[in-house]
Amino acid sequence: QNYGASMGNLEKVGIVNKTKVADNGKRLRKNWSSSWTVLHGGVLTFYKDTKSQQSGSLKSAPSQIQTEYTVDLRRATICWAPREKSSKKNVLELKTRNGSEYLIQYDSESIIGDWHKALLESIRQLNAE
Numbered sequence: 001q002n003y004g005a006s007m008g009n010l011e012k013v014g015i016v017n018k019t020k021v022a023d024n025g026k027r028l029r030k031n032w033s034s035s036w037t038v039l040h041g042g043v044l045t046f047y048k049d050t051k052s053q054q055s056g057s058l059k060s061a062p063s064q065i066q067t068e069y070t071v072d073l074r075r076a077t078i079c080w081a082p083r084e085k086s087s088k089k090n091v092l093e094l095k096t097r098n099g100s101e102y103l104i105q106y107d108s109e110s111i112i113g114d115w116h117k118a119l120l121e122s123i124r125q126l127n128a129e
């Protein structure tokens with residue numbers, strides 16, 4: 001995969017904190033970690049913990065950077081998480097059509113606000129197709 005060549009089509013990329021909280025409708029125990037995160041073509045991809053990747057090698061080829069979660073945004077919903085979902089600030093709640101749920105968080109309000117807008121826009125475009 002030529003990462004450089006695909007950059008032109010990227011809708012958004014950055015680091016966020018995330019935890020999966022449900023899988024197929026089943027509650028999961030929270031496990032917050034930071035991830036390189038890519039929004040592209042109606043799919044949100046979280047890559048494995050940036051800390052473990054730094055202790056490995058940042059020089060590793062993109063093919064060696066492991067995907068943690070791939071989230072199909074078709075018929076997903078995104079909103080600010082209700083206060084009871086987390087004690088953290090600036091938390092987004094992403095729910096997929098097949099009953100998976102993720103919390104996405106970043107201390108900077110402008111950064112998480114940009115993710116919110118980008119995810120809303122991506123979901124809106126998928127709904128319009």
Ligand code: I3S
Nearest residue numbers: 019029030031032084085086087088091103
């Ligand atoms: O919703 P919870 O159970 O209060 O979530 C917290 C726990 O996941 C906690 O880990 P333990 O399961 O080891 O207690 C995490 O360290 C916290 O970050 C979680 O709460 P927040 O409010 O940070 O999402």
